[in-house]
Amino acid sequence: MSEVKTQQYLMSINGEWVGDELDSLNVVNPANGETVGTVPNGGEEEANRAIDAAHEAFGPWSRLTAYERAGYLKKLHQLMLDHEEELAQIMTLEMGKPIKESRGEVKYAASFIEWFAEEGKRIYGETIPTHVSGKRLQVWKKPVGVVAAITPWNFPAAMLTRKIGPALAAGCSVLMKPSGESPLTAVKLMELCEEAGFPKGVVNLVTGSSSKIAKAIMVDDRVRKITFTGSTEVGKILIRQSADQVKRLSLELGGHAPLIVLDDANVDLAVKGVMASKFRNSGQTCICANRIYVQAGVYDEFVEKFAEAAEQLKVGNGTDESCDIGPLINQAGLDKVNRHVEDAVNKGASVVTGGKELTDSGGVFFQPTVIKDVDRSMVIMQEETFGPVAPVQKIASDEEAVKLANDTTYGLAAYVFTENVARGTKLIEQLNFGIVGWNDGAPSAAQVPFGGMKESGVGREGGHEGIDAFVESQYVAIGMD
Known part of the structure; x- marks a missing residue:
């Protein structure tokens, strides 16, 4: 793997790379603590300039045909595939993800651009039967306006792309605000947008202070849509801040996903599924299995096979091609994982494998961990861990599984393993989660809706629903007499 050198990156506003006069924020590789790049520490002024540019560009961009906008997106899609390795390397260096996973994320990210390039051609209006002969009734679809896309560090x-793909396809202009912990991937994506030929101001990138940039976005009535992925706590703040202008919101917030293994499940398939879900990105995903409920008849077999599989995972620097588990994002993340494990053990749970942080490398690592005999009194079953720790609780019945699974304020993802179609159907019908993997630990795809119930968010991304969030319905009554 070739080296990506530390360098000063800039932000892009109205087609110009700016910010070299500002203070810089260091981007640190959590695998070794080394600075891999810097970005400008922008704030309200830079956000306002980006909003100005996006507002100016919105009119001409929205008046292009869907086919013309699709042409730009198709160019971007191809450029992402052409630069897959470079994007993957940057991603791994700035946030630690194993390089194999980073390459997979680039393909996944590009698939949203491809999907919405085509989906933008299918934003259909309606002609409605009239109630009087002298009228024609129609519904037109219009892009919502300037969109602010605020994203987290774990899938940079x-x-x-899950946000800007549908926004651009619908005719909106965008301001991208990536996480300060992994902004370099966004910088490269911005470069590719420019190479794809997007007109000035249609796509803008602002890095820096989240609170200051968000303040500018939330008080400017020209920004009509906020699309945000992050914590439920921040999501609630955005809801309150958006109230004064009744801004449209799409919020993909926290999760605490249950994974249920019933006694008629294929245990090997269940282990494969939970491995794919739990340990992806070192357990730092919003839909990873955080609470594993296994019926008594297969409990011991499942725990044994699951622990054996977890022990085979290799922990290390994500640049290592053989690495399966990279670092946690920072020391605060490691502290939280340690706290969850210690609390569980102190309350009677047993560590089957793992259970300790790895400090020799100078990075922020934790062993892949399986804990058995947990119960709902333990913090790990109440809070999202965001780390490579899998707690397993024994259950007696389908009814108990449903009760425990739904016993959370979150409702993003859940997983069920059973070979019985009737049993699985009845159980899933009772689960209050926006996404369910049935005998499947990796349900995400560009063509399906992604989002949660309850405090896990508002709206859906992906699929045809993903573009609906960026258009307004305008009813037009035409008098013909």
């Missing part, structure tokens, strides 16, 4: 490519 896919979280952006």
Whole structure:
């Protein structure tokens, strides 16, 4: 793997790379603590300039045909595939993801651009039967306006493309605000947008202070849509801040996903599924299995096979091609994982494998961990861990599984393993989660809706629903007499 050198990156506003006069924020590789790049520490002034540019560009961009906008997106899609390795390397260096996963994320991120390039051609209006002969009744679809896309650190490519893909396809202009912990992937995506030929101001990138940039976005009535992925706590703040202008919101917030293994499940398939879900990105995903409920008849077999599989995972620097588990994003993340494990053990749970942080490398690592005999009194079953720790609780019945699974304020993702179609159907019908993997630990795809119930968010990304969030319905009554 070739080296990506530390360098000063800039932000892009109205087609110009700016910010070299500002203070810089260091971007640190959590695998070794080394600075891999810097970005400008922008704030309200830079956000306002980006909003100005996006507002100016919105009119001409929205008046292009869907086919013309699709042409730009198709160019971007191809450029992302052409630069897959470079994007993957940047991603791994700035946030630690194993390089194999980073390459997979680039393909996943590009798939949203491809999907919405085509979906933009299918934003259909309606002609409605009239109630009087002298009228014609129609519904037109119009882009909502300037969109602010605010994204987290854990999927720095896919979280952006899942938002800007439908926004651009619908005719909106965008301001991208990536996480300060992994902004370099967004910088490269911005470069590719420019190479694809997007007109000035249609796509803008602002890095820096989240609170200051968000303040500018939330008080400017020209920004009509906020699309945000992050914590429920921040989501609630955005809801309150958006109230004064009744801004449209799409919020993909926190999760605490249950994974249920019933006694008629294929245990090997269940282990494969939970491995794919739990340990992806070192357990730092919003839909990873955080609470594993296994019926008593297969409990011991499942725990044994699951622990054996977890022990085979290799922990290390994500640049290592053989690495399966990279670092946690920072020391605060490591502290939280340690706290969850210690609390569980102190309350009677047993560590089957793992259970300790790895400090020799100078990075922020934790062993892949399986804990058995947990119960709902433990913090790990109440809070999202965001780390490579899998707690397993024994259950007696389908009814108990449903009760425990739904016993949370979150409702993003859930997983069920059973070979019985009737049993699985009845159980899933009772689960209050926006996404359910049935005998499937990796349900995400560009063509399906992604989002949660309850405090896990508002709206859906992906699929045809993903573009609906960026258009307004305008009813037009035409008098013909």
